[in-house]
Amino acid sequence: MKNWGFNISKPRAIDFDTADTSEYSKIIEKVPSAQRCLMCGACAATCSASNHIDFNFRNCHLKYRRGQFEGLAEEFDKCMLCGKCKLVCPRGVNTRAVIYNMRIFLNDLNYKNIE
Secondary structure: OOOOOOOOOOOOOOOOOOOOOHHHHHHHHHOHHHHHOOOOOHHHHHOHHHHHOOOOHHHHHHHHHHOOOOOHHHHHOOOOOOOHHHHHOOOOOOHHHHHHHHHHHHHHHHHHHHO
């Protein structure tokens, strides 16, 4: 077979049947407005932290929804909880409460993994 200088990469599709979304349901119980998020990016556009460092709330929120928790605790620690994202959200999502509760649940998950 001839080598054309490229290879076929693995698909990045997520199988939601096997993804653990139970942790996100706990966020919905605490902050029901999180269900209204459309992932429009208004929060990421106005974020003070993202102006200075590499932080994107929309990406973190999406990863948490999908059950991809690796490295998220460190990402959420970059948030200053200033509340600008909450002010510009067109759907009225309480993003500060979402971030705060995600931090708590991620710390609980890390604690469970240590034991």
